[in-house]
Amino acid sequence: MDRTSALDSWRPRILSIVRIVSGLIFMAHGTQKLLGFPGGERAGSGLAFDNPGAFAGIIELFCGLLITLGLFTRPAAFLASGTMAVAYWIAHAPQNFFPVNNGGDAAILYCFLFLYFVFAGPGPWSLDASWRRGKAA
Template sequence: MAMNERLHFWAPRMLSALRIVAGLVFLEHGMQKFLSFPLGQAAGSGFAFDNPGAYAGLVELAAGLLIALGLFTRPAAFLASGTMAVAYWIAHAPQNAFPVNNGGDAAILYCFAFLYLVFAGPGPWSLDASLQRRGEGA
């Protein structure tokens, strides 16, 4: 089997791996905001919705979990992508023109990774794919 054929075989699986890792790390941001876990630089605020970041945290929790599981992946990724675009332009861009200086580089990467998932789907290692296979077998 040629190198390109092997890479082509693994491409859908790596899409799933990208989705799982991005979803878990995104979920971790929401957990840190609301649950103070894992402990780190930012202290959690509990379930107080007194700032826009708290609403982003809610999306990070819910969409991050759904994306990691591969359940309702496309709508969850769409919501997450939009949330990160808004977060960038509201919280980061006003501070500095360069993402590496304004701390918005992660928001940009999340925005485009999740936008990609909207179009590419969850990949074969997902609950969405499992439910689809189960429905076709019925």
């Protein structure tokens, strides 16, 4: 087996690992906005429906959880991707043209990473894949 084949054989599992890690970090953004955990300068004061950040926090928390578990991955990733696109253009882009200067680089990365999950799926280590295996048996 050549090196490329060995690396290719890990592709589905690495997809699952990237999905889990990105989902956990995305979910942490939601817990910070909604629950104040972990604390820090970006910690929110909870659920205030007049605050657009609260709506983003809800999506970050619940879509992050679904993405982490690999449950309804494609629709959750689609919603999360769109939310990050909106967040970038509403909250970050007006501050400065360059993403590295306007703090929107994470929103852009999440947007495109989650868009990738819409097409790539959750990988083998997911509840979605587990259900598919159960239905096939």
